[in-house]
Amino acid sequence: MAKRQGRYTLILDEKPSIESFSSVAGKKEREGPLGRLFDITTDDTTFKKDSWEKAESQMLKECITKTLEKGQLSSEQIDYILAGDLLNQCVTSSYANREINIPFIGLFGACSTMALSIGLAGLMVDAGLAGRCIAATSSHFCSAERQFRLPLEYGGQRTPTAQWTVTGSGSVVVSNARRSPHISAVTIGRIVDLGVKDACNMGQAMAPAAAETIKDYLTDTGESPDSFDAIVTGDLGLIGSELMLELLMKYNINIAKQHKDCGIMIFDIDKQDVHAGGSGCGCSASVLCAYFLPKLASGEYKRILFAGTGALMSPTIVQQGESIPGICHLTEITSQ
């Protein structure tokens, strides 16, 4: 049973397994440095559907199906699916799962959703509330651009601080299967808002939350950054990453050596014209499932912190002059 350590962290005694995992990514992501690591990639980012929303939903569905297939599991063996996404009313997740007859827990954590869903799935399995859970999320460049910024047809200019929403998804099965990798701790984040109002600079809005949650975990557990092969943030990008490292230094915490940001890793930032890096729920989800989980499963990595970051805004409320609250949820994942 999970034990609370410090104020914010739960240590999972049973160390639930990530029994199966898979990732799907689009064309631009395939052309990036991690391109050959994704389970499924596609040239056709419509996924043979007639709208971007339906395309994203289809992508998530294919990702979940692939995860079940890789684990040789059927949907009857899954107790709960925990999923959410960026689209209004989380329709990607609902429509992807309406034909999969599994009890559904809808989450909203913006780009932190993968860390939230995998963390909650870990807690539920550890507590014996479920034998097996799926945790999944996605994002799609085209559906996100038109919903959060401008329709693609408008051809709007992107600011230098803008990030490129990843077309991708990731999904995992968390279970008590006793197979590597394992979920060993969860820190659920608090909402942090330092007053950033620029919806084209999400990294800056999310960085303070990332710094708080990583500090919370390290304070709660007394661990040193040196204990980890990687301290992974979701999608802070170039600007947010720098700011987060700076904020942590104010607490005398230096994670520069261990820090990796999925938003920086997924694209070749200089060559792929993505400005400050990648973003979107699918960014950290696909990089976790394509890059980090295989390294943990093989034992190349012993231990990582996976800190998903989200900007909890809507275009409507930002247009009304409000600042953008950020959140960061953290899950510790180990090879043993």
Place this chain on the structure above:
Amino acid sequence: MAKRQGRYTLILDEKPSIESFSSVAGKKEREGPLGRLFDITTDDTTFKKDSWEKAESQMLKECITKTLEKGQLSSEQIDYILAGDLLNQCVTSSYANREINIPFIGLFGACSTMALSIGLAGLMVDAGLAGRCIAATSSHFCSAERQFRLPLEYGGQRTPTAQWTVTGSGSVVVSNARRSPHISAVTIGRIVDLGVKDACNMGQAMAPAAAETIKDYLTDTGESPDSFDAIVTGDLGLIGSELMLELLMKYNINIAKQHKDCGIMIFDIDKQDVHAGGSGCGCSASVLCAYFLPKLASGEYKRILFAGTGALMSPTIVQQGESIPGICHLTEITSQ
């Protein structure tokens, strides 16, 4: 520790307490049959804010503050807040909680959110993952109308099947305080889509999911409807309620005697011009906290099923010709 009974239901051995609860409602809701039962009501549905989104957020914040106050609790005593709402990107919940420094789990269940949040909070406390959780949600007529249908200024005609989004919110503290009422079982629902495409007939879209989840609970536990003082649905309204009763009869389950629908209870349907009844996350949340929980706390009611229903659609995807998936999460609440 929770035990699974049947395929879908978890029985909570520790029976976590609903230690404190409160509700906020608007002017129209105050004029309805339950008007004098809400903790806070207001003539000014702007809640002194300059947009409907900010108004809804302020309402939820006041509701959570009231719940803490009634329980003589401070925010430091709360381990997690579980909340979600209907607005794009769940901004009501994020903005209401950005000044409350509590780890935040964002949920999306549309109008089923209260049943989902109270159920998950119950599971977390029962499993020892938390000592105290807040579960909360809200909806606002004016923010919902302009987002899901038409701006109020347009003066659009409502169809006879339309429901009136409740301006209201409800919030509870779930804990191991051993005080009545108690959460004794949770059934997380599956997504059900029977092909309803009419976004002005939400009751019809949600009824199949309600029938499935109530059937699941009764099948899993072997309980008879007669064991309950009330079997409460969230906001099926007149049309959805009738359809749900009919669908359950196909399984030879008759809950007509015990059934109460929050969407029918909250308004005087004939006099208040609400067509098929009330709806919105705040409908079941406020009626639960204002009407049912006090009856359970006093012992007048011994046992109810609280089945929150949600339509998991966005206007965008319905305009693209998709049907509307429904979900229903169920929580059993007892006086002892």
